Amino acid sequence: MLSEERKLSILIPLFNEEEFIAAVLDRVLAAPLPPDMSREIIVVDDGSRDGSPEIVERYAAQHPDLIRLIRHGRNQGKGAAIRSAIQHATGEFSIIQDSDLEYDPREYMVMLAPLLDGRADAVYGSRFASSAQRRVLYFWHSLANRGLTACCNMLADLNLTDMETCYKAFRTSLVQSIPIRSNRFGIEPELTIKLAKRQARIYEVPISYDGRTYAEGKKIGLKDAFEAVYVMANTAVSGDIYNDSGPETFEALSYAPRFNKWMAETILPYIGESVLEIGAGIGNLTRLLIKRRKRYIAIAIDQYHLARLSARFVHRPNFEARYGDLTETEHFTDLAEQVDSIVCLNVLEHISDDAAALRNMYDTLSPGGRAIILVPQGQEVYGTLDAALGRFRRYSIPELRQKMQEAGFMVETTLTFNRVSRPAWHLSGTLLKRSALSRFQVKVFDRLVWLWRRVDGLLPWPSTSIIGIGTKPPRHVEMQRMYAAKGSVSDSQ
Numbered sequence: 363m364l365s366e367e368r369k370l371s372i373l374i375p376l377f378n379e380e381e382f383i384a385a386v387l388d389r390v391l392a393a394p395l396p397p398d399m400s401r402e403i404i405v406v407d408d409g410s411r412d413g414s415p416e417i418v419e420r421y422a423a424q425h426p427d428l429i430r431l432i433r434h435g436r437n438q439g440k441g442a443a444i445r446s447a448i449q450h451a452t453g454e455f456s457i458i459q460d461s462d463l464e465y466d467p468r469e470y471m472v473m474l475a476p477l478l479d480g481r482a483d484a485v486y487g488s489r490f491a492s493s494a495q496r497r498v499l500y501f502w503h504s505l506a507n508r509g510l511t512a513c514c515n516m517l518a519d520l521n522l523t524d525m526e527t528c529y530k531a532f533r534t535s536l537v538q539s540i541p542i543r544s545n546r547f548g549i550e551p552e553l554t555i556k557l558a559k560r561q562a563r564i565y566e567v568p569i570s571y572d573g574r575t576y577a578e579g580k581k582i583g584l585k586d587a588f589e590a591v592y593v594m595a596n597t598a599v600s601g602d603i604y605n606d607s608g609p610e611t612f613e614a615l616s617y618a619p620r621f622n623k624w625m626a627e628t629i630l631p632y633i634g635e636s637v638l639e640i641g642a643g644i645g646n647l648t649r650l651l652i653k654r655r656k657r658y659i660a661i662a663i664d665q666y667h668l669a670r671l672s673a674r675f676v677h678r679p680n681f682e683a684r685y686g687d688l689t690e691t692e693h694f695t696d697l698a699e700q701v702d703s704i705v706c707l708n709v710l711e712h713i714s715d716d717a718a719a720l721r722n723m724y725d726t727l728s729p730g731g732r733a734i735i736l737v738p739q740g741q742e743v744y745g746t747l748d749a750a751l752g753r754f755r756r757y758s759i760p761e762l763r764q765k766m767q768e769a770g771f772m773v774e775t776t777l778t779f780n781r782v783s784r785p786a787w788h789l790s791g792t793l794l795k796r797s798a799l800s801r802f803q804v805k806v807f808d809r810l811v812w813l814w815r816r817v818d819g820l821l822p823w824p825s826t827s828i829i830g831i832g833t834k835p836p837r838h839v840e841m842q843r844m845y846a847a848k849g850s851v852s853d854s855q
Contacts, residue, residue, distance in 0.1 A: 368396070368398050368399045368400065368454065369399065369400045369401065369402060369452065369453035369454060369455075370395060370399055370400070370401045370402070370453050370454075370455050370456070370457060370470070370474070371401075371402050371404060371447075371451035371452060371453035371455070371456040371457075371534055372390055372401060372402065372403045372404065372456075372457055372459050372467075373404050373406075373444060373447035373448065373451065373456055373457065373458050373459065374386070374390070374403065374404065374405045374406070374447070374458075374459050374460070374461050375406055375408060375440050375443030375444050375447065375458075375460070375461065376405050376406060376407045376408060376410060376414055376415070376418065376443070376461045377407070377408045377409065377410050377414070377437060377440075377443070377461075378410050378411060378412045378414060379410075379412075379414050379461040379462055380410075380412040380413040380414045380417060382461060382462045382463050383405075383414050383417050383418060383461050384417050384421070385463060386459070386460075386461055386462070386463065386467075387403070387405075387417075387418070387421050387429070389463075389466070389467045389468070390403055390459060390467045391403070391425070391428070392467075393467035393468055393470045394468065394470065394471055395470060395471070395474075396471070396474070396478065400453075401428065401453075402428060402429075402430070402451075402452065402453060403425075403428055403429045403430070404430050404432065404447045404450050404451060405418045405422075405429065405430070405431050405432070405447075405461075406431075406432045406433075406434065406443040406444070406446045406447045407431060407432070407433045407434065407443075408434045408437050408438055408439065408440070408442065408443040409434050409435065409436045409437035409438070410437075414461075415431065415433060418431045419431060430450065432446055432447070432450060434446070438545050439544075439545035439546035439547070440546060440547055440549060441542060441543075441544035441545045441546055441547065441548060441549035441552075442545040444458060444542070444549055445542045445549075448534070448537055448538055448542070449538070451534045451538070452534075453534055454533065454534060454535075454665055455474065455477050455478075455531060455532070455533060455534060456531065456532055456533075456534045456537065457470060457473060457474075457529070457530070457531040457532075458528060458529065458530050458531075459529075460528045463572060464528070464571060464572055465487070465528060465529045465569065465571065465572075466569070466570055466572070469487070469529075469569050469570065470531075472487075472567050472568075472569065473485050473487055473529065473531040473567060473569070474531060475567070476565040476567070477531060477532075477533065480669045480672045480673050480676075481563065481565060481673055482563050482564065482565040483532060483533050483536055483557070483562040483563045483564070483666070483669070483670075484530065484531065484532040484533070484536070484537075484557050484562050484563070484564045484565070485530070485531045485532070485564070485565045485566070485567060486522060486524060486525070486527050486529070486530055486564065486565070486566045486567075487524075487527050487529030487530070487531075487566075487567055487568075487569035488522075488523045488524040488527060488566045488567065488568055488569065489524050489527055489569065489571040490507075490508070490523045490524045506587050507524065507526045510525060510526055510551065510587065510590050510591070510594075511523065511524060511525040511526060513591065513594055514551045514554055514555065514594055517555060517594055517595075517597075517598040518554060518555045518558035518559075518598075519558065520554070520558055520564065522554070522564070522566060523566060524566070525550060525551060525554050526547075526550050526551075526590075527550075527569075528550075529569055530553070532557075532562075533665070533666050533669070535664060535665065535666050536557075536560070536562060536666050537553070537557075538605075539604060539605050539606070540553070540556050540557070540560065540603060540604070540605065541556075541602055541603070541604070541605050543602070544593055546586060546589060547586040547589065547590065548586075548589050548590055548592070548593035550590065551590050551593050551594045551597065552593050552594075552597050555594065555597040555598055556597060556602075556603045559603045560603055561644075563670075563673065601800065601801065606750070617801055617804055617805055617808070618804050618805070618807065618808040618811075619646075619808065620808045620809070620811035620812070621804075621807065621808050621811050622646050622647055622650060623650060623811075624780075624811055624814075624815055625647065625707065625736070625779070626647055626650035626651055628777065628779055628829065629651075629705065629707075629734045629736070629829065630651070632703070632732050632734050632831050633651060633655075633703045633705065633732075633734065634702035634703040634731065634732065635655055635656045635657070635702060635703075636655065636656055636657040636658075636700070636701045636702050636703065636728075637651065637652075637655050637657070637658050637659065637701060637702075637703045637704075637705060638659045638661065638697065638700075638701040638703070638704045638705070638726060639651065639658070639659070639660045639661065639704075639705040639706075640661045640686070640688055640704065640705065640706045640709050640723070641661065641662070641663070641688075641706065641707070641708070641709035641712075642660035642661060642662055642667070642671055642683075643662070643667055644667055644670045644671065644674070645660065645670065645671050645674045645675065647705075647707065648660050648671070648674075648675065649674070649675075651705065652675065652678065652680070652681065655680055656680060657680055657682075657701070658678070658680050658681050658682070659681075659682045659683075659684060659697070659701065660675075660681070660682070660683045660684075661683075661684060661685070661686035661688075662683065662684075662685065662686070663685065663686065663687055665685075668683050668684070668685060671683040688706075688709065688713055688719040688722055688723070689713055689714075689715055689718050689719055689722070690722075691718075691722055691725075694722050694725065694726045697726045698725055698726060699725075699726070699727065699728040699729065700726065700728065701726060701727060701728065701731065702727070702728050702730070702731040702732070703727075703731060703732055703733075703734065704723050704726060704727055704731070704732070704733040704734065704735075705734050706723065706733065706734065706735045706736070707734075707735075707736040708736060708737070708738070708827075710735055710737050711737050711738055711748075711753045711754060711755055711756065711757070712751075712752050712753055712754065713754070714754055716754075716755075716765060717765060717768065717769065720735075720765060720766060720768075720769035720771075721769050721770070723735075723769070724769045724770045724771060724834060727834040728834070729834055729835065729836045729837045730833065730834065730835075730836050731833070731834050732774070732831060732832065732833050732834075733766075733771060733830075733831075733832045733833075733834075734829060734830075734831055735762070735766070735829065735830045735832065736779065736827050736828070736829045736830075737756070737757045737762060737827065737828060737830075738753065738756040738757065738826065738827055739756060739757060739758065739759070739778075739824055739825055739826060739827055739828045740756050740758070740784075740824055741755060741756045741757075741758070743756065743784070743787060743788045743791070743792055744756050744791075744792075745788070745790075745791030745792035745793075745795065746791050746792075746795045746796060746797050747787065747790055747791030747796060747797065747798070747799070748791060749797075750797035750798060757828065759776050759828055762776065762828060762830045763776060763830065766830050766832045769832075770834065770835075771832030771833060771834065772832065772833045772834075772835055773830060773831070773832050773833075774831040774832065774833050775831045776828055776829065776830050776831070777828065777829040777831070778824070778825035778827075778828055778829075779825055779826070779827040779828065779829055780814075780818065780825055780826040780827050781818050781819075781821040781823060781824070781825045781826065782814040782817065782818050782821060783807065783814075783826045784823055784824060784825065784826045785823070786807075787826055
């Protein structure tokens with residue numbers, strides 16, 4: 363884990379920069395990083411017609427563990443080069459480093475600081491915020507930059523000072539999940555608006571800037587400004603913010619506060635004072651369940667969600683976010699019998715070995731504690747929506763009860779939840795073969811939750827979800843069960 367978490371991917375788009383690329387690589391190799399952070403340098407040659415790629419090849423031969431060269435057969439543009447570099451990045455964080463000398467690699471620590479302390483998902487190096495120094499250059503170019511930034515801010519509802527900066531750092535996994543369509547300089551507004559739509563936390567830091575003149579090789583021009591405006595308008599109205607449809611549906615559900623409240627209020631009577639929430643995401647349910655708890659532990663399986671959780675609940679002394687894979691026993695060993703409630707909502711169906719997951723939950727609970735497990739109901743309506751979400755199965759009530767009992771739980775009760783959406787789910791995922799729910803669909807559904815709650819229990823068809831409430835027996839009861847089981851084995855022998 364440590365090597366993956368503490369690696370910086372430095373992404374260098376390259377086109378006809380034989381005069382500067384060697385100096386850039388020297389500076390990138392020498393750039394200071396935190397003591398526990400390694401680096402990888404990914405150079406994407408975008409069809410250079412000079413000696414640039416040969417220079418990079420020599421450096422890669424000298425540093426085979428640090429430098430990789432990826433070559434495009436023809437020139438496609440800066441956006442295409444960055445897109446290729448992002449696809450090959452393996453670090454937790456990435457930073458874009460242009461292949462000229464306008465941006466100083468010695469400022470990586472400044473760029474990384476908001477990412478490393480968990481405040482940010484993306485960091486922009488602003489040439490217009492207060493900084494120690496910057497080269498004074500073109501008025502009209504600066505004015506165009508500020509105009510494009512203002513336009514992008516209006517469409518993305520941000521207050522950036524420098525959207526067009528080439529110095530951007532970000533969580534690699536986040537940007538790898540975002541489709542980048544722009545091949546040229548339109549990548550700057552496209553990525554900015556899509557980050558905003560993904561609710562990413564964007565920070566700005568002041569940087570120094572040693573810009574080039576057009577005589578010195580500057581490539582961006584008036585044509586690119588018009589392209590940027592077009593990209594902004596197109597991206598602002600587009601829902602194209604995910605590479606995969608499954609996460610798109612999960613994100614859409616985050617825009618359903620009334621539905622989340624309905625779910626939370628359904629399970630609240632069964633939750634105690636110390637809670638372990640498995641699969642907490644970005645904390646939409648956490649914020650509803652954490653109140654008045656003595657201890658609240660939220661488990662996530664990726665670093666992006668862990669960072670979001672830590673930042674969102676940083677002011678709550680009873681909160682802890684930690685990495686955990688429900689199928690890995692060692693991730694829960696130190697929590698054995700430490701919590702009186704486990705909340706596991708829409709997680710179990712994503713795990714191939716759900717029996718092992720249930721056993722790990724059982725071992726983590728203190729005697730007398732409860733597990734609240736919500737899963738989708740009805741394998742007969744399993745369809746493309748379920749597959750896109752990464753679900754292995756849907757459950758029946760008898761199946762969920764049996765699996766919980768086999769893990770050791772005494773099943774206190776099972777609840778049905780959300781009948782109203784079952785026909786729509788069946789229509790979308792089984793009959794129409796759709797792979798995602800749109801944000802619009804979810805918002806409309808959420809607006810009417812007040813009505814759904816009143817009629818849900820009156821509907822004649824099965825519910826979309828079921829909730830199993832399982833209790834870990836008190837210690838003396840568990841011991842009696844163990845002795846009884848041993849006696850049965852002896853009798854059979």
